[in-house]
Amino acid sequence: MNFSSTLRRLLPLLSSAVLAASLAGGLAGATGCSGKTPTVISTPPPPTPVDVDADAISLLPFGAVAVGSLDAHSIANSTLGGDLVGLGEKLVPFSAQIDFQVKRDLDHAYCGMYSFSGADVLCVMTGTFHPEKLEAAAGKGISTPFGVVVTSTYANRKLYTVANVGFTMLSEHTTLAGSEAAMRRALDRIQAGTVKRELAPWMGEFITDKTYPILLASDVTKQSFGKTVTSYLPWIEGVQYVRARGKFTPDGGVGISGTLSYPDAAKAQSSASGLAGVAKSFLLMSYLKLIGLDPLVRSLDVKQADKEVQFTTVLSERDSRNLLKMLTSWVGEGIPQPPPPDAKPAPSSAPPGTKI
Numbered sequence: 001m002n003f004s005s006t007l008r009r010l011l012p013l014l015s016s017a018v019l020a021a022s023l024a025g026g027l028a029g030a031t032g033c034s035g036k037t038p039t040v041i042s043t044p045p046p047p048t049p050v051d052v053d054a055d056a057i058s059l060l061p062f063g064a065v066a067v068g069s070l071d072a073h074s075i076a077n078s079t080l081g082g083d084l085v086g087l088g089e090k091l092v093p094f095s096a097q098i099d100f101q102v103k104r105d106l107d108h109a110y111c112g113m114y115s116f117s118g119a120d121v122l123c124v125m126t127g128t129f130h131p132e133k134l135e136a137a138a139g140k141g142i143s144t145p146f147g148v149v150v151t152s153t154y155a156n157r158k159l160y161t162v163a164n165v166g167f168t169m170l171s172e173h174t175t176l177a178g179s180e181a182a183m184r185r186a187l188d189r190i191q192a193g194t195v196k197r198e199l200a201p202w203m204g205e206f207i208t209d210k211t212y213p214i215l216l217a218s219d220v221t222k223q224s225f226g227k228t229v230t231s232y233l234p235w236i237e238g239v240q241y242v243r244a245r246g247k248f249t250p251d252g253g254v255g256i257s258g259t260l261s262y263p264d265a266a267k268a269q270s271s272a273s274g275l276a277g278v279a280k281s282f283l284l285m286s287y288l289k290l291i292g293l294d295p296l297v298r299s300l301d302v303k304q305a306d307k308e309v310q311f312t313t314v315l316s317e318r319d320s321r322n323l324l325k326m327l328t329s330w331v332g333e334g335i336p337q338p339p340p341p342d343a344k345p346a347p348s349s350a351p352p353g354t355k356i
Contacts (some may be wrong), residue, residue, distance in 0.1 A: 048193045049193070050190050050193055050195045052170040052171050052174045052190065053126075053170075053171055053173045053174050055197070056108065056110050056124045056126050056174065057110050057124070057197055057199065057204065057207075057208070058195050058196055058197045058198075059124045059170075059174070059176070059186055059189075059190070059195060060110060060112040060122060060124060060186070060198070060199065061112070061114070061122070061182070061185045061186055061189060061198065062198040063114055063115075063116075063198075063222075064112035064113060064114060064199060064203070064219075065113050065114065065115065065218060065219055065220070065222045065223045066112070066113040066216065066217065066218035066219070066242075067110070067111065067112050067113075067199060067203050067207050067216070067217050067218075068109075068110070068111045068112075068207065068214075068215065068216045068217075069108070069109075069110055069111075069207040069208070069214070069215040069216075070108065070109045070110075070111070070213065070214060071108055071210075071213035071214070072102070072106040072107055072108055072109060072125075072127070073106075073107060073108075074213035074248075075213055075214070076102060076103040076106070077103070078213075078248045078252075079248065079252035079317055079321075080248075080252075080254070080317070080320055080321055080324060081103065083321050083324035083325060083328070084102075084324060085102045085103050086324070086325075086328050087324055087327055087328045088102040089102065090145070090328050092144075093143075093144055093145065094137060094142045094143075094144070094149075097133070097137040097142065098130055098133045098134045098137050099130050099133050100129065100130070104128075105127045105128040105129070106125060106126075106127040107125075107126045107127040108125070108126045108127070109123050109124070109125045109126075110123065110124045110207070111123040111124075111178075112182075113218075114181075114182055114185075115222075115223065116179075116181040116182060116185060117179075117181040119179075120178065120179040120181050120182040121178040121179055121182060122176060122177075122178035122179070122182035122183060122185075122186055123176070123177045123178050124174065124175075124176060124186075125174070125175045125176075125177060126173060126174055126175075127173065127175075128172065128173065129169050129171075129172055129173065129174075129175050130172070131158075131169040131171075131172065134160065134169060135158065138151045138158075138160060142160075144162055146162045146163055146165075147162045147163060148162070149161070149162055149166070150162065150166075154183075154184055154187055155184070155187035155188060155190065155191040156191065157170070157187055157190075159180070159183060161180055164179060164180045164181075165178065165179055165180065166180065166183070167183075168183055168187070170190070200219060202217070202241075203217040203219070206243055209245065211247075212245040212246065212247050213246070213247055213248070214245060214246035214247065214256075215244075215245050215246075216242070216243070216244045216245070216258075217241075217242070217243050217244075218241065218242040218243075219240075219241060220239050220240055220241060220242060221240050221241075233274075234274055235270065235271040235272075235273070235274025235275045236260075236271070238262055238263065238267045238271070239260050239261065239262055239271065240261050240262060240263060241259075241260075241261040242258065242259075242260055242261075243258050243259045244256060244257070244258030244259075245257055245258065249314060251317065252317035253314045253315055253316050253317050253320070254314070254315040254317075254320050255312070255313075255314050255315075256312070256313050256314070256315065257310075257311065257312040257313075258310070258311055259308050259309065259310050259311075260275075260308065260309040260311070261307060261308050262307050262308070262309070263307065264307060265304075265306050265307055267307075268304050268306065268307050268308060268309050269304055271309050272302050272303070272304040272309045275300075275302050275309060275311060276300070276302040299312075299313060299314050300312075300313045301313070
């Protein structure tokens, strides 16, 4: 066999060897034989479970335009407690079916107002709840003055709603109540494990004052009052921040004090003048008297301090109770009816013990 014929027979083998070497080199480069560390795609760890009973305020989502704190025990045991409980039972007529009593089982409520899909509200309520009894009652059908309760599931939680408003029990000690959009936003944070306090520091510090059973803080820069509101309350136009707190006076009234913050002293002065005239407003007093609330505002003290307007007022016990009774009669029944005339004359001035 000569050299040329031998070469022709080896060419296919050489070609195969070169091709194999090329493939091997390419695979080696792709798998890190060149010395580079291979890229590894890992699955992120699951979110850390949230202790829903640890900090009620942290369950409120970001973006609240107003936040309120209500000490349910103090309120329920006040002179207005019975009327407030009556209103609560009217709003939740199936409370007996789920073994829930406002005065006995509700401890505290933190409420936030939002604008997720319009006017949204979310309240985080702490106390003693029975999720299993609620589920059993819902299985049999629950009716309210606003319609039948609908059960649905979102973020692995049961939601109980009527006309996009309802509640969900997170545990035996914590419940969310409010508009469906706000509840879903809160449940998203719980499921993602991203729950933390997201209130502005000044809001959080104000509403955690344990010496007042009623607290409200609002950042009005995140919203605007419409012409309807400012036409009735022109002094509120331009306000930026609102802080208000309330407690019960020794004689059974409700004392309220607070601060309105404005961008400059001129607006604050105009607001102070307008607010001071509220108690003397003939039109307002006529409206209140027409529905049996005269005088709802027993006293009103207004002071300006640079860009702020500070106010103190006392709501009489009689008219506060009448207002609650009207609201209770209105729930599910239309326009509230004025309360019957009271034989007791309204006090002409604030009696002792009404200051806060």
